[in-house]
Amino acid sequence: MKDMHAVISADHLTKKFKDFTAVDDISFAVNRGEIFAFLGPNGAGKSTTIKMLTTLLRPTGGEIEIAGHNVLTEQDAARSSFGIVFQDPSLDDELTAYENMELHAVLYRVPRKEMKQRITELLKLVELDKRQDGQVKTFSGGMKRRLEIARGLLHHPHVLFLDEPTLGLDTQTRNLLWDYVKKLNKSENMTIFLTTHYLEEAEMVANRIAIIDHGKIIASGTTPELLKQTGSKNLEGAYLKLTGKSLRDEEVSAREAFRMRAQARRAR
Amino acid sequence: MELYILWLRQIRRYSRSKSRIIGAVGQPLLFLLALGYGIGSIYQRAGGGSYIEFLVPGIIIQTALFGAIFWGINVIWDKQFGFLKETLVAPVSRLRILSGSALGGATTTVFQAVLVFFISFILGFRPVNWAATPLALVVVILFAFALACFGAGIAAIVSDFQGFQAINQFLIFPLYFLSSALFPIEFAPPALKFIASINPVSYTVDALRALLAGQSHFGLGLDLLVLGATVIVLTTFGVFCFKRIEA
Numbered sequence: 167m168k169d170m171h172a173v174i175s176a177d178h179l180t181k182k183f184k185d186f187t188a189v190d191d192i193s194f195a196v197n198r199g200e201i202f203a204f205l206g207p208n209g210a211g212k213s214t215t216i217k218m219l220t221t222l223l224r225p226t227g228g229e230i231e232i233a234g235h236n237v238l239t240e241q242d243a244a245r246s247s248f249g250i251v252f253q254d255p256s257l258d259d260e261l262t263a264y265e266n267m268e269l270h271a272v273l274y275r276v277p278r279k280e281m282k283q284r285i286t287e288l289l290k291l292v293e294l295d296k297r298q299d300g301q302v303k304t305f306s307g308g309m310k311r312r313l314e315i316a317r318g319l320l321h322h323p324h325v326l327f328l329d330e331p332t333l334g335l336d337t338q339t340r341n342l343l344w345d346y347v348k349k350l351n352k353s354e355n356m357t358i359f360l361t362t363h364y365l366e367e368a369e370m371v372a373n374r375i376a377i378i379d380h381g382k383i384i385a386s387g388t389t390p391e392l393l394k395q396t397g398s399k400n401l402e403g404a405y406l407k408l409t410g411k412s413l414r415d416e417e418v419s420a421r422e423a424f425r426m427r428a429q430a431r432r433a434r
Numbered sequence: 435m436e437l438y439i440l441w442l443r444q445i446r447r448y449s450r451s452k453s454r455i456i457g458a459v460g461q462p463l464l465f466l467l468a469l470g471y472g473i474g475s476i477y478q479r480a481g482g483g484s485y486i487e488f489l490v491p492g493i494i495i496q497t498a499l500f501g502a503i504f505w506g507i508n509v510i511w512d513k514q515f516g517f518l519k520e521t522l523v524a525p526v527s528r529l530r531i532l533s534g535s536a537l538g539g540a541t542t543t544v545f546q547a548v549l550v551f552f553i554s555f556i557l558g559f560r561p562v563n564w565a566a567t568p569l570a571l572v573v574v575i576l577f578a579f580a581l582a583c584f585g586a587g588i589a590a591i592v593s594d595f596q597g598f599q600a601i602n603q604f605l606i607f608p609l610y611f612l613s614s615a616l617f618p619i620e621f622a623p624p625a626l627k628f629i630a631s632i633n634p635v636s637y638t639v640d641a642l643r644a645l646l647a648g649q650s651h652f653g654l655g656l657d658l659l660v661l662g663a664t665v666i667v668l669t670t671f672g673v674f675c676f677k678r679i680e681a
Contacts, residue, residue, distance in 0.1 A: 220523050223680050245525040256516035260447045272439040273524035301450075317520075 172231075173198040173325055173357045174219065179228035181214050188214040190381035191228070196374075198324075201351055201358040203372035205365070207409050211381040212361045213253060216329050219359070220250050233324045246274065249323035251314045253330045253361075259303035263294055263313050266302060267320060274321035288316040291346070308339045315343065319350070326350070328360040332367060344371050369401040379409045436526050437534040444508075444538025458504070458546050462497045463553060466490070469616065470557055482618065488649065490554045491642035492615030497547045498578045499635065503606050505539035506585020510598055513589065513679075522679065532586055532676045539582035540575060547574050562648040570645040573661065577638050580665040583672030590675045615639045619651060634664040 172195035181189040189211040196202040206212050217223040219230055221241050230237040233247035257266050267285040276284060289295040292312035302310060311331065318326060328347070332340045348371060350356050362368055368375055369389050376386035385392060385408050389401055398404040448454065470486045477485035512518040521531050548571075561567055592598050612626065613635035619627050630636050631652075641657035644650035650657070 222519065222522060242525040242527075245523055248523075250523055252516060252519055254516050256518075256520040258443065258447070258517045259515070260450055261443065265443075265446065269439050269443060270520070270524070272435050273521065273526050275435075275525070 171197045173200075173233055174202075174359060175229075175231045176215075176219070177229040179215070179218060179230060180226045181211075181218060181223065182226045187381050189218070189225075192378070192381070192383050193228075194376055194383060194386065196325075196357060196359060198357055199351065199355045200374060201347075201360070201372050203368040203375045204359065204361045204378065205368055205375060205405060206361075206378035210379045210409075212378060213329065215378070216250075216327055216359075216361065220248065220327060221245055246321070247323060248325040248327060249318035249321065250327040251311075251318045251329065251331050253333065255310055255314070257302045257310055257313060257317075260301060262299050262301055263289065263305070264298040266313065267317055270317045270320050276321055284320060288319060289313075292316045308335050311335055312339070312343075315346075322354070323356070325357045325359060328358065330361055330363065332362060332364060340367070347371065365400075365402045365405055375401070377405060377408055384408055436530050437537065440521075440531060440534025441538040441541065444505075444535060444542060447508075448538075448542040455546070458497070458501055459549055459553070461500070462493045462550050465496065466493050466550075466554060466557060486554070486557050486559050487647045488618065488643070489616070490551070490557075490559045491646050492613075492639050493554070494547050494550055494574065494646075495577070495615055495635065495639045495642060496610060497550045498543055498574050499581060499606065499610055501543035501546050502539060502578045502581035503585045503602065505543060505582050506587075506589045507595070507598060508539065509535075509586045509589035510592070510595055514595075518679070528677045528679070529673055532583060532673060536579060536582040536586055536672070539586070540579040543578040543582065544571075544575050547578070561646045563645075566645040570642055573638065573641050573645065573658075576661060576665050580668040580672075583676075584668040585672075587672030587675030590679045609633060609635050613639055614643075614651060634660055637661055638664070 174196040175194075177193050179189055179192050180187070192211075192215070204212055204215065214223065218225045219232065219237065221237055221244060225238070232244045235244040235247060237244045258269070261269070264285060267289065268281070271281045271285060286295065286298075289298050292315060294309060294313055294316070297305070297309070302313065305313065311334075315328075315331065326347075332343060335343070344367065347358055347360075351358055358371075360368075360372070372389070374386065374388055375392060376383050377392075378384070385395065385404075387395065392401065392404045393399070396404040396407045398407060466486075466489065470489055474485040474489075477483075477488070482488065509518070512521075522528075524531075561570075588601055589598060592601065612629045613633045614630050615635065619630045619636065622630065637652060637657045637660035640650055640652050641654060641661055644654040644657060652660075
């Protein structure tokens, strides 16, 4: 699986939680400058894979390399080389937009001289420059998402992970986001690794797609390849043929349950 | 720089929540008033001298103890609401993340303890020797930092808020109430006396009492020795737990 052009490579990656195998011996490579979509039903192993790629979870077995750094042994070097927009919010609500950016810039050692200018530019880009001194808790869901994207780009990563970035966003914001992601991919040759449940988005932006189910990659290739392989008209058809139509149950962790309760309490 | 920005984050959060400042000082103040006035007269009649003088160091430690532990809750919130992940994928070691944050937590806690110290002046408290107050401050800083690390460590290993409350109920409350903070252990029944003398909180209280009120049960030397050991054990525990966080 070692590939000269690969900027992300996973080799026999496995993650077991007690007796449940979330990710089962998967191998794949993403080339530099590629937009790679990782699709699959709930509980298929997408998020677990992203967590392992981004050093948040330790794999049970296998190897991962990002931008030439072994994710298990050279954690800090690997961490400097990617940016991530998480599936769920990861901003400090009490801080302002600018302060969130500043904190990120310092943790990623963005040179002090460039810091201010870069933050201002990125905030302008996601159209939050006028709200930069507002506390994040006063922002809408879409604004928070935009801020997280700006933050993920602050340290000029080689690889950008987007874990369901458009979840809960309106059409305008979604279009803006994908346009911007495509632009970055072209101008900076930035590799994009994304997951989404909106198949038309994957079809529209991704160069290559992998579909994961029950912890295993069941198909991968370009959209035309997947369509040919399954004899389908569109990606959604191919996806459903591959993963079936049954619904999936997902274990809710204590943490998610807590968050849901807290949100319900707030909404009351 | 990383340590500074993580510290600054705590200071910013703290300075923006006025209710937390009032709440954190309110509880020790209530103790000071209720016990100081309520029990003070009977304490004096029993020949114990000024109860306020005896009590204030205990209440300052109470402020530091609960302040630092409650700061640990922050880490649970960070975990629940996702901010922790942002720091965990950053190219900064867990040790530095914990130290910077815990320094921030300790700073706000010490600020509260100092506030309580000055408020106690209204009740007639005065340190016996101003020259000893800098050392007293050092004692409170070390104690608060160690407990902030410990609290963050606990928050790292429990999965929800209820778990943290259980530890609070069954560990922190007993540690405080079964120490020499509120009563002189010389006159306590043997069982209580025994528990209080193996309780590290007693030694920190005793150190502060020696420095601020000129009274000591164990002797300042032993107090500082036990405090030093406590600080090492608690910070090591905190670092150990925090390093194992997986999101």
